[in-house]
Amino acid sequence: NPNAKVGPQVNYTITGIDSGAGIMSSTTKAINTYGLKKEKWQLQASSTAAMLSSLDKALKYKQPIVITGWTPHWMFQKYPIKFLKDPKNAYGKGEHIQTIIHKGFEKKDPGATKLLKQFHWNDELMSEVMFKIDKGENAEKASKEFIAKHPELVKQWLNGVPEGHGQPVKLVLVSWDSELSSSNVVAQLLRMKGYKPTLSAMEAQPMWTSLSTGSADASTAGWLPTTMAPMYKKYKNNVEIIGTSIDKAKVGLAVPKYMKNVNSIEDLKK
Numbered sequence: 001n002p003n004a005k006v007g008p009q010v011n012y013t014i015t016g017i018d019s020g021a022g023i024m025s026s027t028t029k030a031i032n033t034y035g036l037k038k039e040k041w042q043l044q045a046s047s048t049a050a051m052l053s054s055l056d057k058a059l060k061y062k063q064p065i066v067i068t069g070w071t072p073h074w075m076f077q078k079y080p081i082k083f084l085k086d087p088k089n090a091y092g093k094g095e096h097i098q099t100i101i102h103k104g105f106e107k108k109d110p111g112a113t114k115l116l117k118q119f120h121w122n123d124e125l126m127s128e129v130m131f132k133i134d135k136g137e138n139a140e141k142a143s144k145e146f147i148a149k150h151p152e153l154v155k156q157w158l159n160g161v162p163e164g165h166g167q168p169v170k171l172v173l174v175s176w177d178s179e180l181s182s183s184n185v186v187a188q189l190l191r192m193k194g195y196k197p198t199l200s201a202m203e204a205q206p207m208w209t210s211l212s213t214g215s216a217d218a219s220t221a222g223w224l225p226t227t228m229a230p231m232y233k234k235y236k237n238n239v240e241i242i243g244t245s246i247d248k249a250k251v252g253l254a255v256p257k258y259m260k261n262v263n264s265i266e267d268l269k270k
């Protein structure tokens, strides 16, 4: 019944992703900021895959659901869902995806750092890789195909980057499709210049810890200034933001479009 109260229809539950993700701390903040706590709204942690399969099922049976959503991601192309307005900016005014290195890395490897600084693209270009990954294609293969298709971009990205002579570059990421895309393209670009990149996928918290201790060199998974603010604040003395790979990203809550009366986070209280 589209006019009934939203809360009871979804058991006052927001379907989230892995508990360490920044979107989860932003959602906890939103539950407080919008007074949803009073009505016992809760955030269910699971994984990106589990959230997407719950979304898929809800849409199949035209059921109501509230999920943690973000772009760039293929969910907004694949599914008829919409972001809820966030008038109190609990999720920030608009995010970027930034490239982070361990504080000492630029000194150790200025060449690889120059490549990382020059890596910049947009939602549309990332989606060429992300959609193939969603269809089950190997991320490295999809990255090689992207690079073969965009020689002009590759020329910009590699402009002035010195040969790597087998220098190792330890990249870390969280396995969101956006980061699988950017990390594999960056790894391929590094290989083209003779560096030896490794990719380690992990939860958001250990990703930041490894960048701060130097057990990792770099990551293209810095969802900032709001989403990963708690982690950046904790480790900012040992890490450095050296660039932005995606200028326009968006993080928030999303619902199926058939939930016609739910267009703002405020509407969850109706």
Ligand SMILES: C[SH](C)CC(=O)O
Pocket: 020, 021, 022, 023, 024, 069, 070, 176, 204, 223, 227, 228, 251
């Ligand atoms: C899943 S992306 C919004 C990044 C994050 O939540 O930390």
